[in-house]
Amino acid sequence: MLDIATKNWVEISKSALVANVEAIKRPLKPGVNFMAVVKSNAYGHGIAPTVRAIGKKVDWFGVDSVIEAEEVKKFAGQKQPNILILGHTPSTAHHRVIQPGFRQVVYDRPTILSLAKLAKPKRPAKIHLKIETGTSRQGMLIDDLSSFLRWIKQKKSIQLEGLYTHFANIEDTSDPIYALKQLKRFKTAVAITESLIGRPKILHTACSAAALLYPETQFDLVRVGISLYGMWPSELTQENVKLVGNRVILKPALTWKTRIVQIKNIARGTPISYGLTEKVSRNSKIAVLPIGYWDGFDRGWSSIASVLVHGKRAKVLGRVCMNMCIVDVTDIRSAQPGDEVVLLGQQGKENIRAEELAAKIGTINYEVVTRINPLLPRIIVE
Numbered sequence: 001m002l003d004i005a006t007k008n009w010v011e012i013s014k015s016a017l018v019a020n021v022e023a024i025k026r027p028l029k030p031g032v033n034f035m036a037v038v039k040s041n042a043y044g045h046g047i048a049p050t051v052r053a054i055g056k057k058v059d060w061f062g063v064d065s066v067i068e069a070e071e072v073k074k075f076a077g078q079k080q081p082n083i084l085i086l087g088h089t090p091s092t093a094h095h096r097v098i099q100p101g102f103r104q105v106v107y108d109r110p111t112i113l114s115l116a117k118l119a120k121p122k123r124p125a126k127i128h129l130k131i132e133t134g135t136s137r138q139g140m141l142i143d144d145l146s147s148f149l150r151w152i153k154q155k156k157s158i159q160l161e162g163l164y165t166h167f168a169n170i171e172d173t174s175d176p177i178y179a180l181k182q183l184k185r186f187k188t189a190v191a192i193t194e195s196l197i198g199r200p201k202i203l204h205t206a207c208s209a210a211a212l213l214y215p216e217t218q219f220d221l222v223r224v225g226i227s228l229y230g231m232w233p234s235e236l237t238q239e240n241v242k243l244v245g246n247r248v249i250l251k252p253a254l255t256w257k258t259r260i261v262q263i264k265n266i267a268r269g270t271p272i273s274y275g276l277t278e279k280v281s282r283n284s285k286i287a288v289l290p291i292g293y294w295d296g297f298d299r300g301w302s303s304i305a306s307v308l309v310h311g312k313r314a315k316v317l318g319r320v321c322m323n324m325c326i327v328d329v330t331d332i333r334s335a336q337p338g339d340e341v342v343l344l345g346q347q348g349k350e351n352i353r354a355e356e357l358a359a360k361i362g363t364i365n366y367e368v369v370t371r372i373n374p375l376l377p378r379i380i381v382e
């Protein structure tokens with residue numbers, strides 16, 4: 001239930017999330033497992049509603065932190081899912097990984113030593129070793145792999161369940177050359193591992209774009225984030241997926257809403273909001289919205305973004321404030337206090353997409369949705 005004092009909130013469409021999981025699964029090779037990546041509050045959609053909506057449809061959840069893993073576990077219900085922590089866990093919190101049986105990414109020996117101390121040979125710590133193949137972020141260099149594997153073989157309370165890597169340049173190019181280079185390095189790492197300690201149970205490399213574009217990246221599991229929520233990793237990915245003959249329809253699952261709190265008429269030439277950065281160019285009707293940059297409505301949208309009122313676009317006037325902003329409803333005659341406003345999503349025939357808002361401030365859809373303040377309520381709708 002929505003708190004009756006709530007002034008802006010996020011609605012998550014269960015049917016859209018379910019349809020997206022099915023649409024992404026369809027072109028996968030048979031037997032490939034599906035990991036729903038729900039880090040960053042499920043890309044702003046809320047861990048609770050997302051896990052509740054698709055928990056039964058996916059094999060794994062991917063999170064960034066042990067705190068997020070605990071949240072997934074809490075909302076997953078009876079059938080406890082497999083959860084992989086893709087980000088760093090401070091060693092002081094390793095017991096919170098071991099006790100519930102979460103999987104942890106590792107890339108160095110100190111992490112293994114700490115996990116091994118807390119686990120038992122009868123119930124080993126299940127780890128996924130990340131290989132550095134060219135993203136130059138988190139991961140072990142292939143040069144260090146052999147000696148590491150020989151060392152880990154002695155650790156009876158550690159089980160190397162997974163081996164994985166992450167691509168640096170799939171979304172932003174049509175040229176697969178760098179990705180293929182990374183894939184080749186990953187296969188080298190797999191071969192070294194097989195020869196020294198046997199094939200790990202789960203090999204994985206693919207994010208959304210890789211899973212949809214290059215079947216050879218799918219291995220045993222795909223790690224799907226942005227597309228699960230109904231957004232494309234990039235426009236280029238969307239085009240390229242069409243070119244490779246995959247027909248995938250994604251439905252944005254998130255609608256961000258508020259309500260008008262005040263309406264008034266002001267004379268032509270009147271300045272609006274802090275800094276007097278914009279003056280209305282005609283006699284205007286303005287609406288005050290209880291939403292600002294604290295909520296995640298970026299200050300960069302001052303004077304340039306629009307919102308939807310009665311299915312029509314209303315432009316933001318002047319600066320977005322911390323908890324409020326002002327929009328132009330001069331052409332929306334019947335607008336009045338209490339009316340619902342859509343900041344992101346569909347209203348009537350109009351639609352404001354995360355990509356549109358992202359382009360206005362030089363960023364990507366990922367950032368727009370993950371920045372919606374996690375304290376705002378998320379509710380599930382059909």
Ligand SMILES: *Cc1c(COP(=O)(O)O)cnc(C)c1O
Pocket residue numbers: 037039086166206207208209223224225226227233
């Ligand atoms: C965030 C993340 C993903 C998901 O990427 P999308 O482009 O959102 O599908 C997959 N793998 C790793 C390691 C990630 O950090």
